[in-house]
Amino acid sequence: MTDLDTFRAALQQPDEGRPPALDEIMTAGRRLRRRRLALVAGAATVLVAATMALWPLTSRSEPVGGAWPAAAVDARGSWGQPVATGLRSKDREIVVTAFRNNNPAYPDIKFGVRACAADVAGELAPCHNQFDDVAPDRSPGFHAIGLPSNLDYYDLPMYGYYVGPAAKITVESRGRLVTAKTAVWSEDENIVLFWFTFDDVYQKVDKNSPLYKEGKVTPGQLPDVSDWTAYDADGKELPVGKPFVIG
Template identity: 35%
Template sequence: MTDLDDLRGVLALPPAVAFDAVDLAGVMRRGRRRRRLRRLSAAAATVVVLVGVVVGAQLLRPPAEIPVTTLAVSAARPEHGAAAPIGAVVDTGVQDPAGEVVLFFQSTAALHDSSPYELVLGHRTPGGVTAELATGSRAGFPGFHALTAGRPGQDVPLFGYYTGPATRITAEVGGLMYGADTGRVETLSATVFWFPRRDAAVFGGASTLPMNAYSAVGDALPK
């Protein structure tokens, strides 16, 4: 017998290990499962990319500008007679020979669409509260109602009031923001504001000022 005959005999022998029949259905199921997983992974990656793009765009977007209202500075009207405050009398902390400068509201003739009160600047003296400068009555809707020039050498350079829940008032001069001192008169839901004496030179001669009002949580309020 030749070597070729031996090889043919070996090839003709049955295999030592029996192989099971191929499970075609199972193979197809596993293939479909893998394809679904690949598609889901690709979709998830796409969502992550889109979220990143949106968040990045929001971070890069410049903050919305706060609307500023420009108010005219009006001249105060001299006030004479006994003071009759409505609600709280607000102490400014400013002292002069006449006493402590105060701000308060008092009744005045109501006009059409106007409030029946006005803001008054005066002094707290040993004899009581005096009324010296008045802003005049203003419309009763929420917002700023007065920006009035005081007597910078004697009391305050500017004062006024805001109807609504304002806790912070600012004015802009030369690109800089100046904060006003404030006091609440809850009876009229109003915030009285005034600028300190140290700012007299800043506001001296100003005829208009950009103003802003903010709530206790820092939100800009209607003007």
């Protein structure tokens, strides 16, 4: 018999000319309350355990760079999924991605990176392309670091790629330490695309300069960068390679 049945039986006993068995009723009621509290506590424990089991999945930080846009998985001129930088220039999003280098002058270099001003239809244009002709394209370290540029009046950031498990990339720029934004390339988790915000590595362009009107970098815009450093997820410093800034 359950505690609830006991409690009901105590209430339904015939009085036979005597007062109700209050002690029995109170005892059965207390037993029922304890049982219900135990059930509630057990349910709460299960809920907490379930929440803790889900927490590692829902609390992972999102990558800084995201695929752009979701519908443009076959963006023309892109090797792999373009990555949104979070930067805009005029009416376009700035993305970084990779391209297949088919330059016959460099037959051993197949990998290059590019920054593009991309429209909502997925077309990547204009683009700034670069590849590393100083070290093998898949050797550990920094590669193909490009200066900020202005193409067809669209501003493109300083960017490049790193070969290795880089979770953080920093550089000295005008006397202060700045951290790059990063995203793992969609086709190879050992290649990390990186870029800097416009304010981090160079001054705003001088749009009144004749150089700007010619689509060139303006005075005061070039970054003064040094001390390239990459770290893995545990904070261990990674190989630098041969970081070469391409103009």
